[in-house]
Amino acid sequence: MSATDPQRPEPPGEPVQKAEKAKAKGPAEIIQVSTIARRFYLDGRSKVEIADEFGLSRFKVARALDIARESGIVRISIQLPAQIDADLSDRVRAAYGLDRAIVVAGSDDPAQTHRQLGSVAADLLGEIVEEGDVLGLAWGRTINVMGAELTRLAPCTTVQLGGVFSHRTGDEGSVETVRRAAQLSGGTAYPIYAPLIVPDATTARALREDPGIASALSRFALLTKAVVAIGGWDEQSSTVYQSLGPRLREEYRALGVRAEISGRLFDAEGASVRTDLEDRLIGVSADQLRAVPEVIAVAGGPGKAEAVAVMLRSGLVSTMVTDAATARTLVG
Structure with missing residues (x-):
């Protein structure tokens, strides 16, 4: 099996690093990603708590939060009172x-x-x-x-x-x-x-x-x-x-x-x-x-x-x- 063989599996324990900027693949993932983002950013839940709730690893929760930011589901802005620079x-x-x-x-x-x-x-x-x-x-x-x-x-x-x-x-x-x-x-x-x-x-x-x-x-x-x-x-x-x-x-x-x-x-x-x-x-x-x-x-x-x-x-x-x-x- 060559190094470029598409059938070649990833080494055990190594997260997939390809397509870092990928968006959620479909409506089911979009819903899951947005729900995880809501739990984390709005409800103040920890990644461990979210992982337990959804039956996911902490890595997958972290990846879902990355997708939420990269795809525009979550947009983070820092807003101060207009009079403060x-x-x-x-x-x-x-x-x-x-x-x-x-x-x-x-x-x-x-x-x-x-x-x-x-x-x-x-x-x-x-x-x-x-x-x-x-x-x-x-x-x-x-x-x-x-x-x-x-x-x-x-x-x-x-x-x-x-x-x-x-x-x-x-x-x-x-x-x-x-x-x-x-x-x-x-x-x-x-x-x-x-x-x-x-x-x-x-x-x-x-x-x-x-x-x-x-x-x-x-x-x-x-x-x-x-x-x-x-x-x-x-x-x-x-x-x-x-x-x-x-x-x-x-x-x-x-x-x-x-x-x-x-x-x-x-x-x-x-x-x-x-x-x-x-x-x-x-x-x-x-x-x-x-x-x-x-x-x-x-x-x-x-x-x-x-x-x-x-x-x-x-x-x-x-x-x-x-x-x-x-x-x-x-x-x-």
Whole structure:
């Protein structure tokens, strides 16, 4: 019997490998293949369970599933919410060595981009916050949107990471965000009823000794997760920048400042820049944030790409939530 003899049997135990792309041969096989596929993909049955049900070997069950995919009986697609870009998310994560990155589509309308970022950040917190966490929340327009979008949160303690911007209408939103998160989780809230930036170091020291404020500040060492906003160093993308006079703005720029988180300043390489502003702030320090196991930054929109890149280079951020336009700039 020659090697090409059609009567030549296959070696014992060797599965037939010919016609890998073959379709089901007839209506009976089509029904069996589709039923096996339904059991596996829709009912969650194991191959062993299916083999027992149909009196087949596990190999034949696996082959039936292959035929179901190859013939188009089963079509597998991966669908994400329209606003999330999985490819860009993974590229940003890999480029900056993050634990995770989430990139939303964004919009030509900055307000719509902020709403997308806040909504996704709210879903993320609902997913990753665990019972017993100490969650820190900074001020930020997008973070305030996140607070309003929260629908679930595990029982946790919620701490405000910095004071409010008293010169801006509506900045009580940071306090309200902390209180809403605590109400939703059933945990304790530690708000800070004070400005983020005060006129001088003496005033700052006095405020830090206030019992209510001191109680919040004492929780910074216990933080397990923190959500922060990122500001650039310009009029459009930083409320801290807007809070200072022209002289200090330019003085700090000359020192290399390119980004800020809660008033803590950073240069283009992501290194902290020490200024006299440090002594006038009521809020979490850069060193305290570095000690937090998970820091989630939520930032995007026009003009934020440079500042976001700075903070990702700093190593302070472990999770980034941003928009597609910013992400494309980050990864080139």
